[in-house]
Amino acid sequence: MITVCSRCRDRIGFGELGECLICCGSFEKIDDLISDILEDLNDYEYENFDVGVRLYGSSKAIELFLKEKFGIEDTLKDDFKIDFARRFSSRTGKLRKVNGDVRITINLEDLSYEIDVSSVYIYGRYIKRVRGLSQTRWICGYCEGRGCEKCNYTGKKYLSVEDLIITPAIEIFKAENAFLHGAGREDVDARMLGNGRPFVLEIAKPRRRKVDLRHLEEAINQYAKNKVVVKFFDYCDAKSVEIIKNAKFKKRYRVVVRFDKEIDRAELEEVLKKLETVITQRTPIRVLHRRADKVRKRKVYSAKLILHRGKVAVIEILSDSGLYIKEIVSGDEGRTKPSLSELLRVNARVEKLDVIEVLGGLEEILNTHVFKSLRG
Template identity: 45%
Template sequence: MINYDVLKKYPLCDRCFGRLYAKLLHTTNLERGRALKLAKAIEAEINNDKETLKILARSGVKEIKNIDIETESCPWCRGIFDKVESLINKTIEKLKDYEFKTFLVGTHIPEEIKSLEEEIKTDYMEGIKQEFGRIFGKILAKKINKMPDKENPDIVIHINPYTEEISLQINPLFIKGRYIKKVRGIPQTRWLCGFCKGRGCVYCNYTGKKYPISVEEIIGEPILKATKGKDYRFHGAGREDIDVRMLGDGRPFVIEIKEPKVREIDLKKIEEEINKDGRVEVLDLKFCRRKDKVLIKNTPHRKTYRALVYCEDQISDEDLKKLEEELKDREIYQRTPKRVLHRRADLVRVRKVYKVEANKIDRNNFELIIYCDGGLYIKELISGDEGRTKPSVSSILNKPCYCKELDVIKVHDGETNGRDE
């Protein structure tokens, strides 16, 4: 049944009345509402139902004769569909500084309109938010020759057609690749000064940073400049210590550019510019999506390390063979190392060493090639960290051992840990 009683309280325009029954018949809300009102007006004239005719005339049925009553403004749409053209022009003006391929329209309506919809809703109704967004988006797409995208839009246009407020949500640009860190002494990410927390002080020479440069900055700054973005964030597949090199074919990463104005950049040229630095090299830069960032950050990849180890006592070939045998397919119970207790929860993590290759250098020095789960602290695997890591190289040999140098030589993307963090 069509509920014409709603028109007694609210003089809905043709479009809004038709929206109450949007899921019936394949036509526009405007045409549907007008047809329903006209059908009711004909019935009212036949029955000489002047009260109904007055109600219909008040809601905009101009064909009714001999009823002298003015049409009232619609309390639901309040004329927002008459503003579409001007709002589109304002939107295009806001978009002119941004390069993008896809967009999404987010329509916002006042609370009182939401309350009205709740009061008059039917089982066949379409919300005014949905209709306005659909019409606005369709016209805008044609005018700017861009595609709407509900899943991964470059830009979200937030619009309140009632207040005519328009704002842009510029979604990040994501670029993935691999990096090689050729030198020691560079942190992976920006490291704020512990005293001023980035504001700048005498202790950091007013730079706001504990270290002057990072892998993140060497990679991020050229990309930020090319995209004319606001800021950037670096997401790596794990991280190496500041004194550890990242070698081999590099560590996977995603760089996230906030509010980019330019999205079409030459990644090969960017690679060349970054690699001129000499300390960090990037490989295989590609555009990607947010899900790649999540995957890289949250997947614990196995890794292969090269460690140069010093032992306080003399090392024999038998010692090294014992290490290889004892650490093969061995679970390691590692309590959070003392050196990272200030930033990591104090708990025992279980990781696995799959294979170790030991090579003697001289009586007190040897090299270890360690293939293991991601998240295993290698320095503590060697030293034992005063018994917090069990077993360790030191405990197996019953000799104090220390890691002098450490390199990551392989991040095994396709091989995840046997256990979760």
């Protein structure tokens, strides 16, 4: 006969009272365990918590022994989890919530534990007013981020929109890190103007969880010094990252195009109408080193001539998400069809590219499940 505590005997239905071979006195140690955890969480803001329990080593062996020898499916993990959550809630006044602000995982073998602090998510839009900024962090390929003469010892190939946004955010939230999740991305040499690009800012392991978003905006915009301007709309959750990353928002572009020779305005306008069709585009040569070589079809909804002077034209294009705009101008050695160069039979290239509108965003679903729970 095995020796057990009264708690475990009530659960499994047999055993002699004594030093418990099943829980090893874990239930008696819950209050001390909570004290240790609360000390580790002292610097963190959180409104709710979740708890998980794992069985390793001898604890797992006992569970298997009870099942094989006596046919008992022991509920030790669930029993401990319920008792821990009840006592933790009583001590802190905070309620348990699935995937809560902090997630505590306890190993019943030795009562060691891990604390995982959930990220904070914020939805907004950014405007990029200057060229030469990548969207996300771009590590220097020569030194792999360590810093070298090539990157002026910054560890980065380019300064990024992400750098300018997350630096103040990390400080304000007292976080370990932060990440920008954008609805698509513009080229390093392109600006993002108009209504701005939708994005979700993820704050990783924050010590603060609720910050006035106007204050956050002001801090970021001041730090970015007009290179980047952000506007935040609301707190959101992890689901919004998936939504924003998979979004297929149409985009409006304005491009400055230079031709190898002067182009007749009437001919150019006629050709632009022919460009309003489904474009067959193979992955551009310039991004083949980081993108899969595949063929995609995207539609151009409108291509309007805004300005024309000899060899230069300003054109506004509305298209599906995922269309490489530079290549529908140049043709990319025949990889994009039709293209402006092909239709005019004249070499053409984009000198400047701006995204001037993103048609869509999470504003349209602010009242859906993504935000309701956060607004109360």
